[in-house]
Amino acid sequence: MFTVYVYVLDTLADWELGHVTSELNTGRFFSKAAPRVSIKTVSYSKEPIHTMGGLTVVPDCLIDEIAVSDTSVLLLPGANTWNDPKHGAILAKASELLSAGGTVCAICGATAALAGAGLLDNRPHTSNGLGFLEMFTSGYKGTSFYVDEQSVADGNLITAGSTGGLAWAKQIIKRLGVFEVDTLEAWYEYFSTGKPEYFYALMQTLPSSNSAQQ
Structure with a gap:
């Protein structure tokens, strides 16, 4: 069984998660042999967050409750608030998950957050453009690993730009082997x-x- 943790934060870009969460939650196109998938929203507090589309989301659990396991999947959506220091805890957890064989999936602004934490320095990745990472991330050292594609999978790290939600979803679904x-x-x-x-x-x-x- 996979547990998919969706990190929620204010100004979350709703559309970037739509394809992947709907398919993993419903299982409507899963194969007969697909493992079970559980989806939980997670954040730095239990206070409601407000998405870019005006939706209110109450987190299911806190960052400390994320199981560090190779069956854990962390989805990091884009948002305009990633530069807030309070998100440092989820970036530390992302690093733990990558080391433990868990899967970390970041899109749009979340890729800049990973880059700022040094998690993209030595792995193939993408974002909204190389210039985006260079502009919004101090100390970014991964330029030689940047790939100009909508979504890039490097083992248990999957990244995408803001227009790559569908390609990102495809690579996540492929990684989990549920289709x-x-x-x-x-x-x-x-x-x-x-x-x-x-x-x-x-x-x-x-x-x-x-x-x-x-």
């Missing part, structure tokens, strides 16, 4: 192109019990 390979490809093609042939291809890849629920 069949052909299901994941059809799913990605459908949501990236909108072409109906990929929807039908997606349905055809599913176990009959899943297909009947769509």
Whole structure:
């Protein structure tokens, strides 16, 4: 079983999490052999946070409650408030998780936070652009590892820029192994192109019990 911890903070960019959390939570396209996935919101306090889209989220748990394990997954969304020192605790936890074999996934502004913590200095990664990291991160030393793609996976570290939410979701789902390979490809093609042939291809890849629920 995987536990997916979604870090929530004020001004969280709602749209960046939509694809990955909806699929991991519903399991609607999971393979029959997929492991169970539990999703929890986590933050530095139990106080409600307010997303960029105006939603209010009450965290399920605190940072200290994150299990440091190879079955733990940490999602770090973009936000305009990552430079607040109170987020240092989740960056320290991200470092622990990476060392323990857990999976850390950062998108948009969260990549700058990881860069500022030195976690991108020696691993392939991406962001909103190399200039973005250089502009907003003091001491960033990972320029030679920067990859100009929407999303980049380097083992248990997955990063993306603000427009890479779908590609990011694909790489996270692949990492967890909860979709069949052909299901994941059809799913990605459908949501990236909108072409109906990929929807039908997606349905055809599913176990009959899943297909009947769509």
